[in-house]
Amino acid sequence: MPPLPSEQGTIQLDLIGIGTGNPDHLTVQAIRAMNAADLILLPRKGSAKADLLDVRRAICEAVLEQPVRMVEFDLPTRDSAGDYIDGVQAWHRAIAAAWARQIATHLPKGGKLALLVWGDPSLYDSTLRIAGQLIGEGMAVDVRVVAGITSIQALTAAHAIPLNRLADAITITTGRLLRAHGWPMGVGTIVVMLDEGGAFQALDPADVEIWWGAYLGMKQEALIAGRLADVGTEIMERRSALRQRHGWIMDVYLMRKST
Structure with a gap:
């Protein structure tokens, strides 16, 4: 200093x-x-x-x-x-x-x-x-x-979804921790931030839904949602293309396990 x-x-x-x-x-x-x-x-x-x-x-x-x-x-x-x-x-x-x-x-x-x-x-x-x-x-x-609007708020607003299900807990974590520890026990909804790319690939995609967003609120905003097994590859391809085009990317995603 x-x-x-x-x-x-x-x-x-x-x-x-x-x-x-x-x-x-x-x-x-x-x-x-x-x-x-x-x-x-x-x-x-x-x-x-x-x-x-x-x-x-x-x-x-x-x-x-x-x-x-x-x-x-x-x-x-x-x-x-x-x-x-x-x-x-x-x-x-x-x-x-x-x-x-x-x-x-x-x-x-x-x-x-x-x-x-x-x-x-x-x-x-x-x-x-x-x-x-x-x-x-x-x-x-x-x-x-x-205080400012968080990327989580921008994500749920963009997809028009609630952050939590009724009487359900949520966990906010990072891509690094998701890779290291997997899906948190006893939690139905997780939000993943600071992911260098594709930490969700470490999960069993069965019965998992995902809502993904990049550049939220900006003119280049990109959104994908669906069953993880169906859209996981699409998210990775879109993310790679966007990062190559702009030189950087900021994204966040929410996942839920089906009850």
Whole structure:
């Protein structure tokens, strides 16, 4: 973590959920917070994911009603070699250091900083943990979360389905955990996030239905639903084609076991 100026003032850090990238998904609270910011940081994730930066820019252009300073910065990449948890924690430290450099440069006396977070900062997102690293290093940071529409909400809305069946439990998990442990015991509905692709292939597809969505809320939105045994291959082929076309993909899916 770079040293902070001795006169560094308090940073009000607004972590603003922006849903799935559609400006219509922003809440009134989110729009007000963006307009009240002294600085909005926009991360660059490399040329392959330039569309993600473009979406953030488009959201700012759509909702900002007054001049707000926007600064782009290069987001560190995660080293995928070695232990997963150690790699993620090192990555978070690197991101916190990148934030600290931008704060020291652009808000040396403190102020209101906004970061635009996909979905909601509370759901499978590490922005709150990274903000905690700044606080742990002694920076005066007042964190506020502005809730956003999650990819799960966008998925169920796109397919017009309820998240849970009557009196049934749900589990939200990741592709990595689904591959490692299979279908959770005693649960009829699962939502799978952060899947690098096709974790459902590790399951017995019998009596499983799936609702899949990619780029939810965006112009390139793609949806597939049906019996896993019938549409699993179609999902994998569509996912591969979309990723090749756009250079990146964000998808999520819900599965139910038939009663």
